[in-house]
Amino acid sequence: MIVHLLIWFVFAYVLQWFAPQLNQISFLGFPVGFYMAAQGSLFAFVIQLFVFVKQQDAIDRECGVAEAD
Numbered sequence: 554m555i556v557h558l559l560i561w562f563v564f565a566y567v568l569q570w571f572a573p574q575l576n577q578i579s580f581l582g583f584p585v586g587f588y589m590a591a592q593g594s595l596f597a598f599v600i601q602l603f604v605f606v607k608q609q610d611a612i613d614r615e616c617g618v619a620e621a622d
Contacts, residue, residue, distance in 0.1 A: 557601060557604075561601065568589045568590075569590060571586070572586030572587075573586065
């Protein structure tokens with residue numbers, strides 16, 4: 554859980570704090586700071602959500618409380 558919270562914190566706050574410095578770099582024609590705020594963080598959160606669901610399902614199966622497929 555702590556790793557998930559750290560990843561969330563980095564993408565939600567840390568990258569945004571450094572947006573002016575990141576804007577000096579370009580990715581697909583957009584400044585990286587803008588890109589991370591508009592798209593990159595959202596992708597990271599969606600990927601993190603799927604990883605968390607998979608991990609939680611494994612925990613549920615291990616404890617015998619998983620839902621039937």
